[in-house]
Amino acid sequence: MRKRARSLKWRLVWRLIILQALVLSALVIGLVTVVLQANIPGKIMDGGAAEIVAKAISRDAGGDLVLDHSADLNWLTTEAPDFWFVVVDDRGKTLAHGNIPPAFRRMAEDLERFSYGEIRGAAGDEKLSGVIRTYQTKVGPLNVLAGAGRMLSTPFVIMVLSQILIVPLFLLLALVTLIAIPVIVSRAFAGMKEIAGEAERIDIDRRGTRLSAENVPAEVVPLVKAVNEALNRLDEGYGRHKRFLADAAHELRTPIAILQTRLEDLASGPDQGRLLADVARLSIMAEQLLDLQRLDQQPRQMVPVDLNAMGLAVTADLAPLAIAAGYQLSFEAGKEPVVVAGDQASLQRAVINLVQNAIEHAGGQGTITVAVARDGSIEVRDEGPGVPSEHREQVFAPFYRLQSRDHGAGLGLHLVQEVVQRHEGHVSIVDAPRGGACFRVSLPLLQAA
Incomplete structure (x- = not known):
């Protein structure tokens, strides 16, 4: 997985x-x-003791400070039996509790002059540890001096x-x-989405496109450059491959023509006929290779093309060949023109290849029909054995043949696919109404100005 x-x-x-x-x-x-x-010092007094005291202070009827023994205060005196404190309000009223050490008595007399303090005894004497805090309470502001309370570890x-x-x-x-x-x-990484879109647009028909490194992070630039260099190498290799095929096809035309001439001078007979048929297939292969090369080299000249007129012309041109092979050839179209934008010569060559393919593989009997529909599609139908569904995508690959002994070079359908894709169309294989194969070419209609 x-x-x-x-x-x-x-x-x-x-x-x-x-x-x-x-x-x-x-x-x-x-x-x-x-x-x-x-x-x-290892320990300091818990400053919360002063707050507990402040919350436990109230006043009597005469305005003096009194101590209410709250639950928190009782717990505190239980935890620290020697706990003591002094409270002074803003009126000078004082309340003391516990045994106040002599060292704190003078400080207690001037407690209203202090608001905050931490007091630690020398040499870690916990008995001389205390705190000074000021609180706003229900009886007004109170200054609290407290000592000998619960001790806390300084690191804690x-x-x-x-x-x-x-x-x-x-x-x-x-x-x-x-x-x-x-x-x-x-x-x-916003730039990565842009180069991902650029990469999706790269295909065999749009060579030369390279990824842009302008809007990508510096860490990704080496990867982009490596991909572009790989694309350069692929383009160079593809160019060498195409040039080799074109040169080979061009060079083969002369010896094929010489061989055909010499075979025609031989005495007529079955052997001569078979040899001439083989030479004809070699000639067709060479022409198809040159057609593929011309598709890459020649710029597309898009002009309005009437599919009705083109289909009728192809049917008329190939009728003698189809009849000689044992077929009937028919043409179906509407009265209104069906116009697309395309290259007249390459589109006509594609339809010719489809008809020749039907003549080659439909079994030498039945009717081959060329039909043009108003939606911009052309169908070439036959009544032969058809194309198995598992092979319908593969037959458009170059040099692919359903059976090793099939006639033909396996380039005709590939040439059809190349032409149709260059016209932003689609070619597919469906079942014909009367059995056999139906090759359907769909092209975008020319929009009226």
């Missing part, structure tokens, strides 16, 4: 997101490592703070990456 191609832009997106995660993780690890190696605090900052940062970067990378890649 063919492996599905992977999208470049989504590969970039996921790899960039993984890279961002690795970089941010390394940043956190590095930060924690620096903290551990630095001369920073830094880890939590870094995660609080880094996780949203990572999510933001990932979101930006998911949006930006597809847009950037799509715009960077």
Whole structure:
């Protein structure tokens, strides 16, 4: 089973997101490592204790501060039995709780002059650790000095703070990456769609077209140049091949003509007839090779062509040949002209080849019909064995024959296909109404000016 191609832009997106995660993780690890190696106290007091105290303060009827033993405060005093605090409001009212160390008593007297602080005891003395915070509460602004509360590991605090900052940062970067990378890649590779369209238009009849490297990323330019160089080599090889066939066909015409003349001078008989038929097939092959070469070399002269008149002329010209081979040849068309834009000579040659093919392969009996329809199609029908469905695409390949002993060179139908494609038409094989083969050539009608 063919492996599905992977999208470049989504590969970039996921790899960039993984890279961002690795970089941010390394940043956190590095930060924690620096903290551990630095001369920073191992523990600090949890500043949330001051907020718990502030939420537990209310006033009595006289306006003094009172303490409401909330569930959080009870939990805090249970966790830290030595916890103490001092609260001062904007009116100078004070509320204290617990055993305040002497070192903090002077600070407590001037607490209204402080709004924020982290206090750590010397030499890691946790008993001298405290915090100062200011809160807007239901009783007004309060300054809180608290100490001997629950202690937190400094690296843990830094880890939590870094995660609080880094996780949203990572999510933001990932979101930006998911949006930006597809847009950037799509715009960077917009030129690739153009050269893909150019590549789709390259075929055997449009040689010389090359891919443009102007609007593609610099990384893709070497690939475009390599493809163009490969196309150059293919064009050169195809040109040498075509020149060889043309030269060979041209050179064969003279010895074939000499051979035919000498055979005609021999005594009449079955052998002479068979040899002349073989020489005739060689002559037809050479002419068909030259016809293919002329299609490539001569510019197409598009003029209005009446398919009715052309089909009638071909039928009249080939009638003696068909009758001599045992067939009846008929022509069917409407009264109104059916006009297409094309090269009169090459279109006529294509129809002649179809009729000659029918004469060659229809079994020497029945009727061969050339029919022109109003939609710009020409049909050549016979009553022979027909073409098996599995061979109907292959018979247009050069030198292809249904049976190895078939007469002909296998170039006539290929020439028909080349002519029709140069006129932007289509040739196909269907079953004839009375059995046999029906070759249908469909051409675009000439639009009225």
